[in-house]
Amino acid sequence: MAAQIQLPLDPPHPARPQRNLRALQKLAPVHRVSTAVGDPAWLVTGYQEIKQLLADPRLGRSHHDPENAARSGASELLDGPRGDYETEQKWIATMRSRLQPFFSAGHVKAMRPRVEALTGELLDRLEKQGPPADLAEALALLLPREVIGELLGVPVEERELLDEWTTAVSDARDRERSAAGLAALHRYGHELAARKRAHPTQDVVSWLCEDGTLSDDQIAQLAMGVLFAGYETTATALCVGTALLLDSPEQWRALRENPALAPTAAEESVRVVSRLLPPVIRYTREDLEIAGAEVRRGELVMLDIYAATHDENIFPDPDRFDITREDNPHLCFGFGLRYCIGAPLARLELQAALTQLTARFPRMRLTVPVEDLTVRPGSFAAIPTSLPVTW
Secondary structure: OOOOEEOOOOOOOOOOOOHHHHHHHHHOOEEEEEOOOOOEEEEEOOHHHHHHHHOOOOEEOOOOOHHHOOOOOOOOOOOOOOOOOOOHHHHHHHHHHHHHHHHOHHHHHHHHHHHHHHHHHHHHHHHHHOOOEEHHHHHHOHHHHHHHHHHHOOOHHHHHHHHHHHHHHOOOOOHHHHHHHHHHHHHHHHHHHHHHHHOOOOOHHHHHHHHOOOOHHHHHHHHHHHHHHHHHHHHHHHHHHHHHHHOOHHHHHHHHHOHHHHHHHHHHHHHHHHHHOOOEEEEEOOOEEEOOEEEOOOOEEEEOHHHHHOOOOOOOOOOOOOOOOOOOOOOOOOOHHHOOOOHHHHHHHHHHHHHHHHHHOOOOEEOOOHHHOOEOOOOOOOOEOOOEEEO
8 A cells, every 4th residue: 555644744842742743643553655765665653563573573673685675765874774683682681791881780889970060170171161052052952962971981182073974964855964973973983992802990991801702893883872862852851851941931940949849850851852853664574464454574773762752542642742751651762672771771872861950040930932943954863953052
């Protein structure tokens, strides 16, 4: 059956609900669609269906015929098949076993003083600079980059280059630029591994080099995967959460007066970041049925996390940003085998940033209406181009 629905349905925006997607969600939990580059796919919008499919081993990121696989966009890394079809599950297990120690509850807890200190340093710089300021550049983009840079052992003077390359990689409109960014990241990962083998320090890449079971190519894959996963989405969540807090003075004041709200404020920021993220893409490894739809092996399935996190059956008043939301079973960190191992670190960064920001700048406000904010066009995580503030 030919696709009748053309993606994208709604432009991403931090404060505007995706009305067309929500209307589609009410019709059925799965739909035949055409992607932004014209390829056929299935779009899944039901919360329960998405949750089940995230954990279903019959779906993966690799494809048995990658050259002819459908794509969701032009990003070389994010919009098409990745990995080896025969060894994908084994590689996921290897990746998680090697990286899990760095993202365990104990290790992340030990990182809290450093993350809080980095946050304080960035806010010191912001205070010294004085208003007006761009909070995206001053805090939301810098904090995740500095944290993940230190974790990987990337020298301070080289972290800006990584920002440039990750931005190129996520370009969903220009495959050539995306491929060039991915190649640059991979080369850098190789160079960093070689340096750490010669001069190890206390960081993830040095530890991976000492592991003894991984090639430089595998180390580069792991390190750059951590970089990409740990930077853009956390930065976007911090942008969105901060913007919506600033648009709600009573919630800004509530968090300042009660820092114990930081965990739920961070979780709500993660939930609403789905407004700026594209659907998760998967390829079926065998024929299967999704909510009555017959899906064939090798077809592209797009799991719309925004639809899941705004499902009225799961989230009361889903369009409202509510830092006191207790029951918040969002799927923004995934579910099952592919649950994001960096979730504890992302939560720590968000809690540190939102707590210190509201405490130190009680009168901060946006200088434009939140509805007038714009986002980077064509990027994986549609990061706001700026968050203009004063105080």
